[in-house]
Amino acid sequence: MTRAEEFETLRPLLFSISYRILGSVSEAEDAVQDTWLRYDASPTLPTSTKAFLSAVVTRVSIDVLRSARVRRENYVGQWFPEPLLTDPYEDPERSAELADSVSMAALLLLERLSPLERAVFVLREVFGFGFPAVASAVGRSEAACRQLAVRARRHMDAGRPRFDADRREREELARRFFGAFAEGDVDGLRELLAADVHLTADGGGKAPQWGSGVVGAENVARVLTTILKPFVHIGGAVEPHEINGQPGAIFRDWDNNVINTWTLDILNGEIQMIRTIINPDKLAHIGPVADPWAVIRQTAQARGTPSD
Structure with a gap:
């Protein structure tokens, strides 16, 4: 196997x-590409390619994160x-850890x-790396990494929501939710929402803050049903799709561009919780991105209200 072939095997x-x-x-894609360049330029082959590349991509990612x-x-x-949309890496022995760690929450x-x-948490708790490999990857002693792991695990356990474990039940509830949404059924939506449900958006200052800060089943249900009818009228579509291992959807405009x-966080x-990402900078990897302001204007016009 060539160096390039071995790298591609480990890319996921x-x-x-x-x-x-x-x-x-x-x-992450840029960090992986940087890792390849460093690997390709290395004059010697490592004893363990997996350990070497995992360490390099971890160091690169830490620098980028800072x-x-x-x-x-x-x-x-x-x-x-x-x-x-899809996690490219699969490991049946760690499927629970992998699925849990990629959720938005x-x-x-x-x-x-x-x-x-x-x-340290990602390498140790999610991917099951031993502490010697973790220490090598982050440039700290094993003892220091054990302390980092304990602190990280404590923070994660304290804030981690306990989502429903049954995947089929979550998918069924999501199916009912999007069905009620498509029908404009306020009562049907309300009965699926927690009393203190929160609808919030990430627009990054580059898109309208759809649903930002809407709280409560009644308010959220009415906002959703108010949005849908004019949105469909202008040719918009809602495509149910698993996102970050959770039930979700992709909204598309009349030209099939991503809005x-x-x-959905289900418990x-x-x-x-309903989290919507509308910042166009965060959607380009999914496909061609819509002009969110144009969508809002046309939706508002179809609803017969001012766009601002």
Whole structure:
């Protein structure tokens, strides 16, 4: 197997590590490409290619995260991770850890950790790397990595929501939700929403803040049904789709361009949170991106109300 072929075999793992550290598809792809350039330029072959490449992509991702955190502190409005449609890496022995760690809620919890804590948690708790490999990847002693892992696990356990474990039940509830949404059924939506459900958006100052800060089943149900009819009237479509391992949807305009994504947090048979990402910078990896302002204007006109 050539060096390039071996790298391509490990690319899904490298991307998955980097995405969990960075919460960004585009930045993770860049980190993986940087890892390849460093590997290709290396004059010697490592004893373990997997260990070497995992360490390199981790270090690159930590450096990127440190600079990204400064930008995120100045981000306009609520910051959410870039939506991930499909995790390219699969490991049957760690399927639960992999699925749990890629949810929007888990990635937002990871944002609270320091870059080193985050990297250690991802390598150790999500991918099951031994502490010698973790220590080598982050450039710290094994003892220091054990302490970082303990602190990270404590923070994650304290804030981690307990989502419904039964995937089929979540999918069925999501199917009912999008069915009621498509029919404009306020009562049907309301009965699926938690009393304190929260609908919130990430527009990054580059798109309208659809649903930003709407709280409560009655308010959210009415906002959703108010949006749908004029949206469909102008040729918009709602495409149910799993996003970050959770039930969700991709919204598309009349030309099939991506407007935004939704993810649903489901707990105890109710929808607790609806997160929508409409910042066009975070959607380009899904497909051609719509002009969100044009969509809002046309939707408002179809509803017969001012666009601002």
